[in-house]
Amino acid sequence: MKMGFKWQLAGWLLAGVGWHAGAQAQAADYPRKAVTMVVPYAAGGGTDVVARSLAEQMTRLLGQPVIIDNKPGAGGILGTTAVAKAAPxxxxxxxxxxxxLLTNQFLYEKLPYDPRKELGLVTQIATAPLMLVVPAASKIQNVADxxxxxxxxxxxxxxxxxxAGSYPHLACAYMAQSWKTAITHVAYKGEAPMLQDLVGGQLGFTFASIVSAKPYLDGGKLRAIAITGEQRMPQFPALPTFAExxxxxxxxxxxxxxxxxxxHGTPKPVVARLQQAAQQAMGSPELVKRFEMLGMVPMGSTPEQFHQSYDAAWPxxxxxxxxxxxxxD
Structure with missing residues (x-):
């Protein structure tokens, strides 16, 4: 029995070596065919616009077509699940x-994928801070006000x-708790009607994306008093962060x-190739312009850096x- 186990163990080791060698060989000439880039949201939105620009640049850099596949539904769950269950x-x-990739697991009781076990992080493309905005007629000038x-x-x-579950909802609930004050949450079906009610005075304040709030700011109908994140935005250099x-x-x-x-399980050399191509693509003038138009800041991180920031943001x-x-639900 001992001898049989030794032969069985040797077989397992050889199989493992063979698989590893196969994966390395596969990664060496990656990609050999078109790459499908799944966008779990509808065509035409901000995520889709950035993805298509990124895919165009990565096609040039990888030497194979990078094809966009929109799989919208259930707050990104359908498309994300499809990737989580795909071949690595x-x-x-x-x-x-x-x-x-992160907050859905806290919001949904039954999520059909586990982002930490079934997905591998490649790189962060861009961050999108939100503005704290009030009606232009409000006497509030800053967060302390x-x-x-x-x-x-x-x-x-x-x-x-x-x-429900969007950052404005979560942040306002946190304000209410930490400031020990009452704040009533009003949910809308989209950002546009929310901002229209803010301009009309039906809301006292909210958090808004830069791309959606900018026309109202430029038109003198809203005033931004702070921005989330770690740094000021180039488009609004005078607008302080919450920390400031x-x-x-x-x-x-x-x-x-x-x-x-x-x-999860995608060979590391393949992940590295994707990360490098994405990093190079993010430096293209076209993509930089897209980011600016959408109120985003290009990031670019290694898988290791992405994991570190992900783990820090998790709690x-x-x-x-x-x-x-x-x-x-």
Missing amino acids: DGYTVLVGLTQS LQRELRATAGGGNCGSWG SGFADAEYRMSGWLALAVP VWEKLVKVSGAKL
């Missing part, structure tokens, strides 16, 4: 958001979001991001969701 060979790549106003007003105030405004909580330093991921997003009480 580098020919199926996900363009994911913070929601699909908003805090004082909410505490001094009977019933607090109301804050809009584009849906005296509110350095990790919950306000969070920003949503756009990233590439692959099925913060988990806390934000828990404080909000948001649950989705």
Whole structure:
């Protein structure tokens, strides 16, 4: 029996060596055919626009077509699941958001994929900080003013979001808890109607994307008083971050991001090739222009750096969701 086990163990080792050699050989001449880039959201949105520009540049750099496949549905779940269950060979790549790659696991009781076990992180493409905005007629000039106003007003105030579980919802719930004041959450079906009600005075404040808020800011209908994330935006150099405004909580330093991921088990050399191509593509003038138009900041990270920032953000997003009480079906 001992001898049989030794032969069996040797067989396993040889099989492992053979598989490893096969994976290395496969990675050496990767890619040999078209790469499918899955966008788990509808065509025409910001994620899709960036993905198509990225795919065009990566096609040139990889020497094979990078084809966009839109698989929208269920807050990014359908497309993300398809990639998580795909063959780990580098020919199926996900363009994911913070929601699909991180926060969905806290929001949904039953998620058909496990992002940490079934997906491999490749690189963060860009971050998209949000502005804290108020109506132009509001007397609130900064975050401290908003805090004082909410505490001094009977019933607090109301804050809009584009849906339960979105960052505006989570951040407003965190404000209410940490500032010990009442804030009523008003959910909308999209950012556009939320901003229209903010301009109309039906809302006191909210968080908004730069691309959606900018026309109202330029038109003098809204005023931005702070921005999430770690740094100021080039388009709004005078707009302070929350930390610069005296509110350095990790919950306000969070920003949503756009990233590439692959099925878990994809060979490391293949992941490295994808990361390098994406990194080069992000330096193209076309993509830089896209990022600026959409209020995004290009990032570019190695898989290791991505894992580090992901792990650091994990407990913060988990806390934000828990404080909000948001649950989705």
